[in-house]
Amino acid sequence: MKTILYITNQICGSGGLERVLSIKASYLADHYGYKVHILTLNQGDEALFYDFSTKLQYHDIAVVGNPIKYLSTYKKKINAIVEEVNPDVILVCDDGLKGFFLPLLIKNPCPKVYERHVSKNVALQSESASFIKKLSVKLKNTLMNSLAKRFDKFVVLTNGNINDWNLKNLEVIPNPLSFYPEKNISNLSNKKVLAVGKQCYQKGYDRLLKSWEIVNKTYPDWQLDIYGKIEPSEKLEELADSLKISESVSFFPPTKTIEKQYQEASVYVMPSRYEGFGMVLIEAMAYGVPCVSFDCPFGPSDIISDNKNGILVENGDIKGLAKGIESLINDSDKRKKMGENARKDIEKYLPEKIAKQWDELFTNLIKNK
Structure with missing residues (x-):
């Protein structure tokens, strides 16, 4: 029986990383008999948003103080947990800089794997990135690339991410599907367009609005529903008001029954400026919902075959995105055909297929250590 330890920040949120970890860790425990431990940082008694297997074991460490004290305490407490768990493999799911230092901090010589869930150049995409900020990001990226070589394997989610890293230890393993309903998929008859994700610059909801x-002028009877953590500072409701589209746009907080929203949607749209993968795309496609997405870095071009199972639009082309949405609204046969293709094409993301890739990776690492 293999024992693995995930080291991450917190798993109580409603984001993609938390969702993926809940699926993957639970599947390995329930179907492969793994002993799965998850180590979190400063999570305390915060309730989990997603369901995790009851077979998982959790550890939480509290770390505070100035950088020197923080690092010292972090190193001491992590090594104590590692010694207690004695894992066969350690997986780091921390998109911050500190996660890259773990091969230097952890004494246990077991294989260590880094899982990268975001693009290295995310900070360069920021609207307010100054010259100094961009320079510091490039220096940080150089450091990350150097430290990344110390991991036995460095896992990225898409083929596009390979170009982010100059590494020989790279492996591509995509995220697993959250669900794949055998029945009760969308009948694509509701006049509803759906988008899912927290309100932030990255997700590009200003571009979607x-x-x-444009879409609303031709199809005023269609509704746009946006689900995700609401952030007042993004001022999306104000933007909707100024564009005079408030009556056809609704904002909702995260929901644990997002499957129902996919089931009721006829078109899914992803207007992101950049992504780590695009989990919401494969979720919508699992319900047979055709997707329109900006061809942003990274993920959409790995998932969507343009005009076969969805529509890819040049990143930032506002009119092009509207045209893509309108082409699906206007043609129910096209929606149906693309939805059928989408369901077939994403079977490769089924949890059993992704878990098999991880099991093979762990087996090889343990055998060759």
């Missing part, structure tokens, strides 16, 4: 202004 500008596209929706």
